[in-house]
Amino acid sequence: MARSVPTVAYKPKPGEIPTNPGVYRFRDASGRVLYVGKAKNLRARLSNYFAPLHTLHERTRRMVTTAASVEWTVVASDVDSLQLEYMWIKEFDPPFNVRYRDDKSYPFMAITLGDEAPRVMVTRNRRISGARYFGPYPKVWAVHDTIDQMIKVFPIRTCSDSSYKKAMASGRPCFPGQIGRCGGPCSMRVTVEEHRAIVDDFVAFMAGGDQRFTRDLTARMREASAAMDYEAAATYRDRLEAIDAVLSRSALVLTEDTDADLFGIAEDELAAAVQHFVIRGGRVRGVRATTIEKELDISGGDLVDQIIQRAYGEAAPADIPREVLVPSLPDDSDELEAWLRERRGKGVAIRVARRGNKADLLKTATLNAEQALMLHKTRRTSDYVARTQALTDLQEALGLAEAPLRIEGFDVSHLGGTNVVASMVVFEDGLPRKDQYRSFGVAETTDDTDSLHQVLTRRLAYLDRPSDEPVSEALTEVATAPGQDVVVAAPKRPRFAYRPQLLVVDGGKPQVEAAARALREAGHDEIPLCGIAKRLEEVWLPGEDYPVILPRTSEALYLLQRLRDEAHRFAIRHQRKRRRRDIHSVLAEVPGLGDARIKALLRHFGSVTALRGATTEEIEALPGVGPKLAAAIHDHLASR
Numbered sequence: 001m002a003r004s005v006p007t008v009a010y011k012p013k014p015g016e017i018p019t020n021p022g023v024y025r026f027r028d029a030s031g032r033v034l035y036v037g038k039a040k041n042l043r044a045r046l047s048n049y050f051a052p053l054h055t056l057h058e059r060t061r062r063m064v065t066t067a068a069s070v071e072w073t074v075v076a077s078d079v080d081s082l083q084l085e086y087m088w089i090k091e092f093d094p095p096f097n098v099r100y101r102d103d104k105s106y107p108f109m110a111i112t113l114g115d116e117a118p119r120v121m122v123t124r125n126r127r128i129s130g131a132r133y134f135g136p137y138p139k140v141w142a143v144h145d146t147i148d149q150m151i152k153v154f155p156i157r158t159c160s161d162s163s164y165k166k167a168m169a170s171g172r173p174c175f176p177g178q179i180g181r182c183g184g185p186c187s188m189r190v191t192v193e194e195h196r197a198i199v200d201d202f203v204a205f206m207a208g209g210d211q212r213f214t215r216d217l218t219a220r221m222r223e224a225s226a227a228m229d230y231e232a233a234a235t236y237r238d239r240l241e242a243i244d245a246v247l248s249r250s251a252l253v254l255t256e257d258t259d260a261d262l263f264g265i266a267e268d269e270l271a272a273a274v275q276h277f278v279i280r281g282g283r284v285r286g287v288r289a290t291t292i293e294k295e296l297d298i299s300g301g302d303l304v305d306q307i308i309q310r311a312y313g314e315a316a317p318a319d320i321p322r323e324v325l326v327p328s329l330p331d332d333s334d335e336l337e338a339w340l341r342e343r344r345g346k347g348v349a350i351r352v353a354r355r356g357n358k359a360d361l362l363k364t365a366t367l368n369a370e371q372a373l374m375l376h377k378t379r380r381t382s383d384y385v386a387r388t389q390a391l392t393d394l395q396e397a398l399g400l401a402e403a404p405l406r407i408e409g410f411d412v413s414h415l416g417g418t419n420v421v422a423s424m425v426v427f428e429d430g431l432p433r434k435d436q437y438r439s440f441g442v443a444e445t446t447d448d449t450d451s452l453h454q455v456l457t458r459r460l461a462y463l464d465r466p467s468d469e470p471v472s473e474a475l476t477e478v479a480t481a482p483g484q485d486v487v488v489a490a491p492k493r494p495r496f497a498y499r500p501q502l503l504v505v506d507g508g509k510p511q512v513e514a515a516a517r518a519l520r521e522a523g524h525d526e527i528p529l530c531g532i533a534k535r536l537e538e539v540w541l542p543g544e545d546y547p548v549i550l551p552r553t554s555e556a557l558y559l560l561q562r563l564r565d566e567a568h569r570f571a572i573r574h575q576r577k578r579r580r581r582d583i584h585s586v587l588a589e590v591p592g593l594g595d596a597r598i599k600a601l602l603r604h605f606g607s608v609t610a611l612r613g614a615t616t617e618e619i620e621a622l623p624g625v626g627p628k629l630a631a632a633i634h635d636h637l638a639s640r
Contacts, residue, residue, distance in 0.1 A: 010069050011050045017043040022074040023084045026067040026096075033092035034067050038085040040332065042072050059537075062549055063096045078335035079342065086313040098272075098306050099293045107143050109134040111156075111203055117164060117184045117192055118199045119157040120147055132318060134206045134285060153217075153239045154202035155183025156195065207280055207318070214240065254282040254357055260323035262353070263307060264365025266373045267292075267300070268561075273373035274307055275365040279321075289368075291376050305330035308350070312340060320344040325353045325362060386555050387430030393556035394502070397548055398541065400528050404502035405429055408459075409563040410515070411506040412442075412451045413571035420445055422455040423571035426500075427563055439574040449514035452505060456518035463499060463524065500527060506564050508533035508547075509540050516542035532564045590629075590636050597624060601633070 022042045026035045026049075039045030049070075053061050075081045089097055112118045114130020122143045126133065151158060159167075159174040159182045167174040167186035177187030185192050221236035254260070264275040271293050278286040292303075304326045312320055320340055330336060333350050340348035353362040391403040407427045414420040420442040426433040440458065445451040503519075505511045512531035519525055530548075531540040538547035539560065550557040604622050620630035 007050050007052060008064055008067070010067070012046070012070070017046050017072070018074055019043045020074040021076075021078050021081050022072050023081050023088060024070060024072040025088065025092075025094075026063065027069050027071070028066055029068040033088070033094050035063055035094050035096040036085055036088045036092065038078075038081040040078055040081075042074070046070065046072070059549070078332060079338045082309065082332070082335055082339045086309045089309075090313070098298070098303070107140045109143050109147065109206070111199065113199070113203070115161075117157050117186070117195055119159065119161075119164070119184065120151070120202070121158070122147070126314075132203055132316070150202065150205075151181075151183060154198050154205065156199050156202055157184025157186065158182045159184065159186060206285070254279060254361070256282045258282045258323070259321045260325055260358075261311070261321045262325040262358070262362055262365055263304070263311075263327070264362060264367070264369040265300070265303065265307070265327055266366060266369035267294070267303065268373070271373060271376065272303060273369040273376060275368045275372065276311065277361065277365050279361075289372050291372065300328045301330040304328060305332065305336065308336055308340075312343065315343070317344050320348060322346070322348060324348065324350045325358055326350060327362065327366065328352060387559070390430055390555035390559040393550070393554055394559065397539070397550055397554075397556055398502075398528060398530055400502070402501065404500075404528065406498060406500050407502045407504060407563060408500040409504040409506070409567040410452060410455060410459075411564070411567035411571040412448045412455070413568075413574070414448075414451075420451055421571060421574045422451060423567050423574060424455075424459060425563065425567045425570055427559070430559055432566060437570055439570065448507070449510050452507075452511055453514045453518045456503070456515050457522060460518065460522035460524055463522075503527055503529045504560060504563055504567075505529070505531045506567055507531050507540075508538065512540045512542050530560075532560050537561065590632050593629065593633065600624070 019041050021038075021040050023036065023038045024042060024046060025033050027033055037045070049056075049060065049064050053065070056064065073084065075084060107122055107124055108126065109120065110123045110125075110128055110131045110133050111120050112128060112131050114128075122140060147158070157164065159176045163174040163176070164184060164186045167177065167188075171188075173188045174182055174184075174186040176182035177184070177189075183190065183195070183198065185195050190198070217236050217240050221233050221240065224230070224233035224236060258279055258281070260279045262277040262279060264277070266273050271291060274288075274290040274292065276288040276290065277284050278288075290307075292307075294303075298306075308324065308326075308330075320343055324340070329350065329352055337348055337350050340350075353359045391405065394400070395403045405428060409425045409427070410422060412420065412422045422440040422442060424438040424440070426436040438459075440455045442451045442454055445454065503515060505515045508531055512529065515529055515531070519527055519529060529542055532538070533540065533547070537550075537557065539550060539557075540547045550560075600622060601619070614634070616627075616630045616634045619625060619633055620627055622630075625633070
């Protein structure tokens with residue numbers, strides 16, 4: 001039996017690694033940087049990577065064994081390590097660090113403050129010198145719509161630089177200025193200084209100062225009306241309506257003094273989706289969706305750390321808010337706050353939104369992130385090219401003779417060893433065939449591996465049934481008998497009789513061996529088999545001591561993961577149905593307890609476990625349940 005190497009050859013000698021804060025880099029034999037990380041104590045952090053290989057997370061082990069060397073740089077403080085880690089990740093783009101998939105995908109509103117006469121424009125370029133950005137916006141039309149309303153209130157320049165220069169040189173207004181679409185000095189209506197003041201008001205409004213402008217315009221309108229200057233009053237009225245039109249697109253969700261960024265995060269073992277809500281003046285001014293691919297197993301706090309660095313590593317000071325709301329705090333939140341304070345020039349707080357309106361908004365952002373993650377995964381498996389690639393990759397990774405066009409996945413579910421059920425889901429050509437899903441009840445079993453063996457034995461028995469044997473699941477199709485004019489019913493091949501080209505079980509080596517035993521006993525060793533272990537996303541083959549590790553970006557891994565998750569979902573659903581049916585049957589045996597009260601009991605206690613653990617007094621507290629009935633319910637459940 002092969003033995004695992006205790007650790008890697010390039011492990012530093014004891015005492016070589018300093019205990020200072022710093023940043024480290026793993027490199028491969030060609031010198032390419034594979035992974036960049038930071039640590040408050042370099043020796044303590046790096047010692048985790050040089051533990052015996054069999055104790056490491058599978059993906060961490062792959063990174064460590066791929067690397068040929070490690071190096072580190074000591075810094076003066078934890079804040080310095082944050083900055084250096086961010087710079088190195090941007091410079092080297094290490095394959096084992098988290099990877100983002102949203103580059104330049106969202107439009108922004110930009111005000112070119114570095115120009116003599118700043119202009120407002122729609123752009124995806126975040127590197128315009130001196131520009132102030134607002135957004136991102138989900139659609140280009142949304143930015144243009146906002147600009148159209150804003151220039152009614154703050155008429156600033158919208159024309160191109162070439163049009164501006166031509167107008168200023170010739171003394172003739174630019175074309176947008178001639179039709180009332182440009183309010184810059186090139187329109188010949190304001191000076192450069194007057195225009196700059198309007199631009200400052202535009203920026204202040206977009207940054208969250210909308211209430212000041214609303215109050216000011218309302219006061220001016222009333223003054224003009226009182227002085228019977230109705231033309232001016234109408235102008236102020238139109239500007240107020242334009243402001244209302246802008247604000248109606250961005251509802252007030254928090255108090256007016258809230259200046260915050262909120263991050264909703266949903267993740268699984270391979271990927272994460274982030275919804276970044278930009279909140280200024282209590283209003284959501286922009287939303288950015290990001291998808292992240294993970295290679296190493298990182299905690300929720302570490303993921304938040306990486307997201308914050310990504311969001312503010314190159315942000316202008318004005319784009320960094322007073323408050324950053326996250327679902328969980330990273331271990332170095334104090335250092336991150338200091339780093340953000342240094343970049344912003346003012347205090348920044350990183351907090352977890354636990355209650356109130358902020359917590360409600362975080363739930364909304366998280367829900368959006370969950371939907372985005374689901375969409376990201378299903379798009380990959382529903383796309384024809386991706387599905388074809390997944391089946392080809394799976395064939396190569398598992399050494400199959402042909403691409404597995406029909407895959408069957410199995411999972412077992414139970415409640416404390418009771419109500420044991422199993423599921424079978426079917427994917428054909430990489431897509432689920434829900435009409436061919438099956439569920440199994442397991443009456444007696446010793447553990448999950450025994451349950452899996454029983455279920456597969458029952459399923460494989462259908463492959464050997466004679467074609468003329470009646471099967472309950474067989475359908476019929478209409479056919480004409482040869483040489484006859486009479487229409488007869490011909491049996492259609494039962495769906496269970498279709499031979500799978502790959503069996504997938506939820507679990508690791510023990511589950512795979514149990515399934516392999518069922519295949520041997522049924523005389524179907526020719527059917528390929530594998531298992532996928534959820535915690536490490538390892539793919540196990542029968543008789544192997546080590547798992548197959550599919551690349552993070554592999555379409556095959558996404559297909560297996562979706563198959564496993566679908567089998568788990570289907571098993572859980574069936575198990576819950578049986579549990580509800582069983583507890584209804586048990587409670588129905590209590591004299592005087594009808595269906596309405598049974599439903600009320602389960603709704604009140606929330607779960608069967610809570611009901612079984614309730615005291616007589618707690619049951620009696622339910623309206624309509626007296627002392628005698630409560631005692632009967634308690635005694636009946638205790639006896640079962």
